[in-house]
Amino acid sequence: MQFKVLLSAVVFALILGFASNSLANRLANPTKCPSTSAILQVGLHRAHQFDLKNWWGVTEQLQYYDTKDGWQFKIGKFSAKDELDAITKAHKSLQTLRYKNGPNDEGTTRDGLEVWSCNYLTADGYQGEALHFGW
DSSP, X not given: OHHHHHHHHHHHHHXXXXXXXXXXXXXXXXXXXXXXXXXXXXOOOEEEEOSTTOEEEEEEEEXXXXXXXXXXXXXXXXXXXXXXXXXXXXXXXXXXXEEEEEEEEEEEOTTSOEEEEEEEEOTTSOEEEEEEEEO
């Protein structure tokens, strides 16, 4: 009887140890930002109008780029006549994208998601940002 209890305790401890280690790896903070070459390679595929004055932000949905973490990249604001014009201008601007800083801890959302950012700048003055949402 004592052997079964001891064996059950050891098995439980091993399972808990593996689960904790796995969870710790998943919760690890991002250690690197997406490279500018990886962002350029993936490109941008969506634009969102900020207001009725033809200001647009251009984004790429969740990508891993050249990291182990998922990131959403955005750049803007572009003055453009429509979505295609905004994406075209963003792609041209990406040719001069340079890493600025990050990953930066931006805090936690109300939903408990940890937010990390990486900041970029283009030669023509547009700001880019990659966001990572962890839990």
